[in-house]
Amino acid sequence: MQTLLRGKHLISLQEWTKQDIDTALKTSSHLKMLFANNQPHRWLQDKTAFMMFFEQSTRTRNSLEAGITQLGGHAHDLTPDKMQLSHGESAKDTAMVLSRFGHAIAIRNCFYGIGNTYLQDVARWASVPVINLQDDLYHPLQALADLMTIQEKFGDNTSGLNVTISWAYATSHAKPLSVPLSQILLFTRYGMNVTVAAPKEFPLLPDIVNTAESNASSHGGNLRFVNEMDEGFRNAHVVIPKNWGGFAYTEDKDQMLANLSKYRNWICDERRMGIADPRAVYMHALPADRGNEVTDAVIDGPQSVVYDEAENRLHTVKGVIALTMGGRP
Numbered sequence: 001m002q003t004l005l006r007g008k009h010l011i012s013l014q015e016w017t018k019q020d021i022d023t024a025l026k027t028s029s030h031l032k033m034l035f036a037n038n039q040p041h042r043w044l045q046d047k048t049a050f051m052m053f054f055e056q057s058t059r060t061r062n063s064l065e066a067g068i069t070q071l072g073g074h075a076h077d078l079t080p081d082k083m084q085l086s087h088g089e090s091a092k093d094t095a096m097v098l099s100r101f102g103h104a105i106a107i108r109n110c111f112y113g114i115g116n117t118y119l120q121d122v123a124r125w126a127s128v129p130v131i132n133l134q135d136d137l138y139h140p141l142q143a144l145a146d147l148m149t150i151q152e153k154f155g156d157n158t159s160g161l162n163v164t165i166s167w168a169y170a171t172s173h174a175k176p177l178s179v180p181l182s183q184i185l186l187f188t189r190y191g192m193n194v195t196v197a198a199p200k201e202f203p204l205l206p207d208i209v210n211t212a213e214s215n216a217s218s219h220g221g222n223l224r225f226v227n228e229m230d231e232g233f234r235n236a237h238v239v240i241p242k243n244w245g246g247f248a249y250t251e252d253k254d255q256m257l258a259n260l261s262k263y264r265n266w267i268c269d270e271r272r273m274g275i276a277d278p279r280a281v282y283m284h285a286l287p288a289d290r291g292n293e294v295t296d297a298v299i300d301g302p303q304s305v306v307y308d309e310a311e312n313r314l315h316t317v318k319g320v321i322a323l324t325m326g327g328r329p
């Protein structure tokens with residue numbers, strides 16, 4: 001167990017040791033059991049977190065707000081239009097002032113080339129933990145919930161588990177790279193054989209891929225890339241087909257849309273689930289683009305664990321804030 005997480009930022013799980021992450025997972029499981037048994041766990045009584053959302057959110061916003069309420073604290077739901085940053089107030093001044101008022105600053109800013117820089121700026125000046133609610137590079141709370149879900153389905157020892165992270169077609173919007181990037185970074189530290197399937201116009205970012213490869217070689221895992229969805233699904237125990245934007249290939253929106261239109265057949269359907277291992281589970285961070293990323297038959301079918309995965313967003317964020325905001329049972 002790591003007992004010294006009080007005050008620690010969570011921008012990317014890569015900055016947390018495996019011991020830190022295992023402590024967060026154990027704490028999350030304990031909180032999940034207390035929640036299931038309706039046992040009070042007001043470990044953050046009278047503590048305040050500020051949530052700044054530059055984009056929409058269902059799971060992240062509500063898991064954090066519900067989670068801190070269940071822990072006895074309170075979250076302020078902020079958007080730029082409610083704050084002076086819409087008139088140009090600096091990250092430093094925002095961080096310094098909110099640090100004087102409360103106990104954590106949590107931010108979602110997914111704008112490509114901007115989000116992570118903004119979070120790093122706030123973290124530099126904040127004297128309370130800064131929690132990443134998703135930026136352009138990382139979504140640590142999603143990756144942590146995904147790892148918890150995989151361990152619940154396959155056991156804590158995930159060495160040798162075949163996990164496929166596949167690009168999928170979507171029309172809803174060009175989704176950030178932060179979910180697949182966080183997953184390849186984290187899963188390779190847990191000995192998994194990670195396959196990324198994606199068309200060549202939708203690559204992941206080379207620097208982060210290099211770090212994930214280094215994680216894999218340090219932890220006995222594997223990271224490979226294929227350009228065919230079917231090939232990616234072969235023998236997979238976990239499939240995570242999801243859209244991401246082609247930001248790492250081109251930032252020209254028209255070109256990205258033209259590239260997207262070439263890959264309408266990258267959908268997770270029952271035929272493709274049949275290529276995976278018979279025990280395979282289907283995961284998705286949600287929101288899913290039904291009919292494009294995945295068929296209803298798969299997402300509503302027996303192999304889908306998407307609602308367990310979404311529920312674990314609540315338990316894992318509670319684990320993270322309980323540890324970093326200094327709660328004591």
Ligand code: CP
Binds near residue numbers: 287
């Ligand atoms: N998976 C996820 O982060 O969902 P929201 O965008 O609804 O928060």
